[in-house]
């Protein structure tokens with residue numbers, strides 16, 4: 233494999249920048265003499281393409297034409313010629329020639345064999361053109377699509393390709409490797425204190441140090457923002473991926489810890505690094521990246537400036553069973569509670585709805601968040617009765633808001649287990665049983681769940697749209713859905729995941745992504761909501777981009793029902 237991190241040749245850059253010129257082309261003819269094909273005619277343009285005058289090639293006076301064909305392309309060209317001659321068919325081919333000045337040129341050749349009276353091909357007539365500029369532009373475009381423009385490192389897509397190949401190779405040879413996920417600690421501070429230009433310079437220097445600290449066969453990529461990826465492969469990784477990952481992580485930390493002479497001062501930055509190993513931590517690029525990301529967060533949680541190896545979650549089935557059996561009684565014991573978080577119209581600063589978020593008042597453990605008990609509920613099937621309970625409670629509240637002339641809707645998270653036509657019909661029947669119109673309730677489906685086979689979703693979508701029920705795609709941006717899928721789902725709303733909002737406004741990549749999502753939603757006539765707004769700066773940024781809706785601690789944390797109702801009926805509503 234060629235060095236994946238090598239910056240492209242300066243000639244490529246010239247090629248991309250050059251404007252299209254008239255193609256140089258020339259005609260030629262070859263004759264079959266003895267066992268050889270010899271050039272017997274060529275136009276004068278051959279000199280501008282190859283640097284040699286026609287007389288040099290004719291009758292092999294000084295050199296054969298084949299001698300200037302690039303060695304890597306020679307045998308392919310010869311076999312194509314022979315095949316075309318045997319089949320009596322015209323041929324078209326692109327290959328490289330070495331110009332007299334030593335440079336490489338791309339040429340496009342066309343031709344066909346001419347037969348004698350006995351039907352034997354004795355002559356080839358053709359022409360060729362210099363297509364170097366076009367080839368270089370194509371190569372440059374292909375390079376741009378797979379590289380980060382700032383650092384010229386491979387981007388995430390190219391990294392995934394390399395990783396997929398590495399996993400397959402490791403599988404074949406019974407060896408292994410590692411993925412390192414690197415996040416710079418407090419990079420945002422650099423941007424905020426010294427500006428984006430310095431932030432960018434720092435990223436370029438970091439990229440250089442990462443590249444210099446890795447071996448030639450390893451792949452260093454920019455994942456986005458201040459996040460980088462390293463694929464560790466080769467002999468030591470194959471023998472002991474864990475030790476190889478540890479060594480590379482140590483080298484990277486040492487290299488990045490040295491000062492950066494920027495903005496007339498010495499800047500320091502530390503990384504949090506997470507690693508996943510293959511094949512033990514996953515057999516797909518996506519899983520390995522996810523696990524390396526989780527390990528990186530573990531390094532952050534442990535105080536930053538550190539390295540952590542991915543640890544698979546411990547599935548303690550006895551604890552899970554205990555949670556499940558307690559959960560079963562939670563509803564009867566009145567331990568479940570719905571909190572509401574305001575959904576705010578960002579331009580008017582008024583509350584237009586509320587997301588219902590489940591809480592469990594555990595008798596011993598205290599208030600539990602959904603992340604602590606929903607996985608057990610999902611695995612044991614308890615999620616279905618719990619969702620019915622959430623829906624009913626949210627409808628009771630929505631009814632109350634209606635009765636108080638409050639123009640608000642309740643938004644409910646539907647788990648994947650509820651994503652069946654019969655369950656959707658039950659949702660609609662429940663809403664109707666409270667005398668509510670369908671637009672008083674919105675259902676939220678995570679983008680990941682919305683990735684179910686579209687054919688399976690179709691009956692539900694038909695039901696949802698027929699009844700006028702509104703659908704929001706939750707945690708948008710994390711689930712890899714496509715534009716095509718979005719238009720099939722026809723949601724009323726997308727909820728931009730908090731992971732994008734949290735880095736605003738400092739992180740330029742996050743800004744571009746959020747702006748793209750807002751613009752796309754607006755063009756498709758879909759409402760757009762930003763989740764997790766925590767700061768005035770994030771709010772201003774989102775407002776400036778025209779994001780219509782938001783949710784987050786800046787406005788209000790999720791509140792118990794009574795407190796939420798006090799908020800909306802009190803003075804605060806308009807001042808939110």
Ligand code: C2E
Pocket residue numbers: 573588589590601602603606619622645646647676706707730763764765766783784785786790
């Ligand atoms: P979600 O639907 O994306 O809900 C938003 C989550 O972000 C909530 O966490 C909310 O408390 C939190 N959040 C809101 N604003 C901010 C902010 O400014 N900063 C930060 N750091 N967090 C913020 P919560 O309540 O822990 O819920 C987590 C997830 O659990 C929800 O994500 C949803 O997917 C799921 N969930 C919650 N309630 C239910 C439910 O009744 N049924 C189902 N199936 N899932 C639920």
Ligand code: MG
Pocket residue numbers: 587645676706
């Ligand atoms: Mg939600």
Ligand code: MG
Pocket residue numbers: 706707708727729730763
């Ligand atoms: Mg969400």
